[in-house]
Amino acid sequence: MAVDSPLSSQLGPPACERDAKALHFIEETTSHADSVQDRVLTEILTRNSQTEYLTRFKLNGATDRETFKSKLPIITYEDLQPEIHRIANGDRSAILSAHPISEFLTSSGTSAGERKLMPTIKEELDRRRLLYSLLMPVMNLYVPGLERGKGLYFLFVKSETRTPGGLLARPVLTSYYKSDHFKTRPYDPYNVYTSPNEAILCPDSFQSMYAQMLCGLLQRQQVLRVGAVFASGLLRAIRFLQLNWPQLTQDIEIGALNPKLTDPSLREYMDKILKPNPELAECVRHECSKDNWEGIIARIWQNTKYLDVIVTGAMAQYIPTLDYYSGGLPLACTMYASSECYFGLNLNPMCKPSQVSYTIMPNMAYFEFLPHEPDSFGFPRDSPPKVVDLVDVEVGKEYELVITTYAGLYRYRVGDILRVTGFHNSAPQFHFVRRKNVLLSIDSDKTDEAELQKAVENASRLLREFNTSVVEYTSYADTRTIPGHYVIYWELLGKDSANSPTDEVLKQCCLAMEESLNSVYRQGRVADNSIGPLEIRVVKNGTFEELMDYAISRGASINQYKVPRCVNFTPIMELLDSRVVSSHFSPASPLWTPERRR
Ligand code: AMP
Numbered sequence: 001m002a003v004d005s006p007l008s009s010q011l012g013p014p015a016c017e018r019d020a021k022a023l024h025f026i027e028e029t030t031s032h033a034d035s036v037q038d039r040v041l042t043e044i045l046t047r048n049s050q051t052e053y054l055t056r057f058k059l060n061g062a063t064d065r066e067t068f069k070s071k072l073p074i075i076t077y078e079d080l081q082p083e084i085h086r087i088a089n090g091d092r093s094a095i096l097s098a099h100p101i102s103e104f105l106t107s108s109g110t111s112a113g114e115r116k117l118m119p120t121i122k123e124e125l126d127r128r129r130l131l132y133s134l135l136m137p138v139m140n141l142y143v144p145g146l147e148r149g150k151g152l153y154f155l156f157v158k159s160e161t162r163t164p165g166g167l168l169a170r171p172v173l174t175s176y177y178k179s180d181h182f183k184t185r186p187y188d189p190y191n192v193y194t195s196p197n198e199a200i201l202c203p204d205s206f207q208s209m210y211a212q213m214l215c216g217l218l219q220r221q222q223v224l225r226v227g228a229v230f231a232s233g234l235l236r237a238i239r240f241l242q243l244n245w246p247q248l249t250q251d252i253e254i255g256a257l258n259p260k261l262t263d264p265s266l267r268e269y270m271d272k273i274l275k276p277n278p279e280l281a282e283c284v285r286h287e288c289s290k291d292n293w294e295g296i297i298a299r300i301w302q303n304t305k306y307l308d309v310i311v312t313g314a315m316a317q318y319i320p321t322l323d324y325y326s327g328g329l330p331l332a333c334t335m336y337a338s339s340e341c342y343f344g345l346n347l348n349p350m351c352k353p354s355q356v357s358y359t360i361m362p363n364m365a366y367f368e369f370l371p372h373e374p375d376s377f378g379f380p381r382d383s384p385p386k387v388v389d390l391v392d393v394e395v396g397k398e399y400e401l402v403i404t405t406y407a408g409l410y411r412y413r414v415g416d417i418l419r420v421t422g423f424h425n426s427a428p429q430f431h432f433v434r435r436k437n438v439l440l441s442i443d444s445d446k447t448d449e450a451e452l453q454k455a456v457e458n459a460s461r462l463l464r465e466f467n468t469s470v471v472e473y474t475s476y477a478d479t480r481t482i483p484g485h486y487v488i489y490w491e492l493l494g495k496d497s498a499n500s501p502t503d504e505v506l507k508q509c510c511l512a513m514e515e516s517l518n519s520v521y522r523q524g525r526v527a528d529n530s531i532g533p534l535e536i537r538v539v540k541n542g543t544f545e546e547l548m549d550y551a552i553s554r555g556a557s558i559n560q561y562k563v564p565r566c567v568n569f570t571p572i573m574e575l576l577d578s579r580v581v582s583s584h585f586s587p588a589s590p591l592w593t594p595e596r597r598r
Helices: 017-031 033-047 052-056 065-071 077-088 124-142 172-177 205-218 231-254 264-273 278-288 296-300 313-326 449-466 503-516 519-526 543-553 570-578
Strands: 103-111 114-120 150-154 168-170 223-230 306-310 335-337 342-345 358-360 366-371 398-404 412-424 427-435 468-478 485-494 535-539 580-585
Touching: 017 033, 017 124, 033 065, 033 366, 077 103, 077 114, 103 172, 103 519, 114 172, 114 519, 124 172, 124 335, 124 342, 150 205, 150 231, 168 172, 205 231, 205 264, 205 278, 223 231, 231 278, 231 296, 231 306, 231 313, 278 296, 296 313, 306 313, 313 427, 335 358, 449 468, 449 485, 449 503, 468 543, 468 570, 485 543, 503 519, 503 535, 503 580, 535 570, 543 570, 570 580
Parallel strands: 103 168, 150 223, 223 306, 485 535
Antiparallel strands: 103 114, 335 342, 342 358, 358 427, 366 398, 398 412, 412 427, 468 485, 535 580
């Protein structure tokens, strides 16, 4: 029932008093975006004025934007490497932040093949919680009655390590789920999960997924929304159900937990809720045993109103598959966040995926925007583009996000390209265009052109003894299978037809490529099973020339034509696939351990 409160917002009538406060906060903060940004920058610079970093740039206690912008450079992660290394190695002095660095958050963006280490401080957890607390009040404006049921969310923790200096290093969501902010969150009828903490926090990904799926099936009538952080995660859960429904339904039928689940706290919890339920088991079995899994989510969880998963950016590739399994349920993208900082939320979460815009919340950090005007000829610009403030971005233009955070990142380039779609009050709203320099991505892995090139080089060494070389290559993220996998098209030049590389050798080339890819890719292959074995498709000689002819026939200039290192345009892929002479898959998993290689 909507509350008629004095805090009622222009967003719509809130569902309850608590929602009214959250919506009021959104209205206030977005209405005064510029002054909030001023306050945020002043707070960050005041508290950190004595840090080594700010002292180095001779800020001398200044907290105004002009001085800040004139004295501090815009930087990337590579520029901060020395400071990050010192902190990782145990230097506890105030290098970046006056507040102690509590841990490192390991980003899915990599540097030299390893996850980037993002310093964070304790109070950032409050900021993350604040952003989370705004999501349901907004959703309740669009989907009434969510307090009458539960959310089936597949949420996981990942492995963590310690740096040489003893700081924890783990992904931001692992940090959040293990925090008291999450574990001891107060009961909120609008945000009840079917998954217990015991399942979410179980470090074994099979046991965790199994228990979360089982809980979701047991409470299937109560489930009103189904979700995961990213689309790839939800599809992994569907795949898991495909592989494990016989055992899951048996557990439900006899009321006893699969003995493969050995985690003591998980077993204790599941033993309490699992009772023989042959009727439910039969119902799930009936749906899962059909050959056709179209609409399976809506068939099993019949009361589902929407799927809560991010399908913007690299995840857009999963929309058709999600539509298939959900029978076309609405897809809600609720927030935009990263290890560096949580940025903002979607104020119209039930809109179509292509229409999603995120409103950056001005209280989360100090935001700047570097105009992103790709120069089609690749010539350097005469002068660097002028960086603009949050409220000064222009509708229709693209920018790269630059942040200054409470945790001690100053004018840091996140690497995301955003396009302004409009404003909510004075806060701009952004369409997520893409992450810079990402060629291939299946899950949270991000492989750039240089990494792919290196992987091809390393793998092609195995061809030398066959007098064969890779003359051209391109790639494609094949997400038609679950999990998806990288496909690399190779055109080979062999000088000795009596001694061409065998299937076994080309399989080893696949593995060598995987060994060369970054740790997030390898973790996806080994620990998360979110990425399938890499495939090399050898194409006929002359195929890449045909590719060029095709591009030129469509208007590309011969002088400027470069082989695309990644393809996703259907006619091009059809051309490539029609020229495939053999296909080879990686025969084993690449090496991956939670420990960093450097
Ligand atoms: P990580 O540092 O591993 O936490 O990854 C953060 C990155 O994921 C962001 O910088 C974006 O590139 C991407 N990302 C996060 N949220 C979204 C979203 N809602 N839509 C598209 N991409 C996103």
